[in-house]
Amino acid sequence: MREEKIRWKNYIGFVFVCVLVGLMFEGFVSADRGSIPIISRFEPNSPPTNGILVPTKAEPQPAGTSITWVAYAEDPDSDTLYYRFWIRGPATGNSWQIMQDWSPVNTWTWQTSSADIGDTDISVWIRDGYHEPPDRYDLEKKVYSYTIITGPNSPPTNSILVPTKAEPQPAGTSITWVAYAEDPDADTLYYRFWIRGPVTGNSWQITQDWSPVNTWTWQTSSADIGDTDISVWIRDGHHAPTDRYDLEKKYYDYTITAAENQPPINPALSPDKSEPQPAGTAIDWSASATDLDGDMLYYRFWIRGPSTGNS
Numbered sequence: 001m002r003e004e005k006i007r008w009k010n011y012i013g014f015v016f017v018c019v020l021v022g023l024m025f026e027g028f029v030s031a032d033r034g035s036i037p038i039i040s041r042f043e044p045n046s047p048p049t050n051g052i053l054v055p056t057k058a059e060p061q062p063a064g065t066s067i068t069w070v071a072y073a074e075d076p077d078s079d080t081l082y083y084r085f086w087i088r089g090p091a092t093g094n095s096w097q098i099m100q101d102w103s104p105v106n107t108w109t110w111q112t113s114s115a116d117i118g119d120t121d122i123s124v125w126i127r128d129g130y131h132e133p134p135d136r137y138d139l140e141k142k143v144y145s146y147t148i149i150t151g152p153n154s155p156p157t158n159s160i161l162v163p164t165k166a167e168p169q170p171a172g173t174s175i176t177w178v179a180y181a182e183d184p185d186a187d188t189l190y191y192r193f194w195i196r197g198p199v200t201g202n203s204w205q206i207t208q209d210w211s212p213v214n215t216w217t218w219q220t221s222s223a224d225i226g227d228t229d230i231s232v233w234i235r236d237g238h239h240a241p242t243d244r245y246d247l248e249k250k251y252y253d254y255t256i257t258a259a260e261n262q263p264p265i266n267p268a269l270s271p272d273k274s275e276p277q278p279a280g281t282a283i284d285w286s287a288s289a290t291d292l293d294g295d296m297l298y299y300r301f302w303i304r305g306p307s308t309g310n311s
Helices: 002-026
Strands: 028-031 034-037 047-056 064-075 082-088 097-103 109-110 118-129 140-149 156-165 174-182 190-196 205-211 214-217 227-234 247-257 265-271 286-291
Touching: 002 047, 047 118, 047 140, 064 082, 064 118, 064 140, 109 174, 140 227, 156 227, 174 190, 174 247, 190 214, 205 214
Parallel strands: none
Antiparallel strands: 028 034, 047 064, 064 109, 082 097, 082 118, 118 140, 156 174, 174 214, 190 205, 190 227, 227 247, 265 286
């Protein structure tokens, strides 16, 4: 009887040891890289929950607006969460494209443009790294049909008007005037050039009408001697009408001086009859020359031959 009780106690002790060893090994699992500890079956790792995705600006917004998207989720285990942002809309040919890949950063800023005009879908994938692989997600949140509209058109700004030659310049000089302005919407700009000075009776006159050409060449003359004002009107075609401007730039009192008088050039002398001619024939001689200053020319004719003793 005593021996039977001893055997029974030994059996109970053996079972207790086996249970204890089994519990010890329950905390380990065999993997490709060896035995690693795992979380107790009573405390499993949980995926994130309660995801949100919100923009910092309510729709609609004009093209060109920067919109920051904020994603958030709760993780029961306080694990680091990773976010991947997607977009699908006019700018992507209505196909989903990754805009910001997996990272702990839970915001993404969308710099919109005219290519985004219309409705766009935004998505964020969220994972904690313990469940789904990188090509999947633990949690997804979407915002559908966020609307981007055409932005207000802005007039040109920051105009300049400069001559290619510093004043003063002598009459007869060609001077090119260059106008320029910036347009926030990259619209084509149109230019109209004006002049006011001695040649116009000091009244404004158009010298080059509306065109995309932003230069005008002023061929000065003696009629421009004195001070002249130059003006350029600039417009983008979306604001002021053709008889007004979005932007004007003026250059006052550009001085033209009298040019140094030049002698005549290109002299010519010719008879009205070809030689030889018999004695007694009347021969008319014609002379000509060019004067760059438009001065009146005066002529004196000479002769040297047998009748003058070759003097």
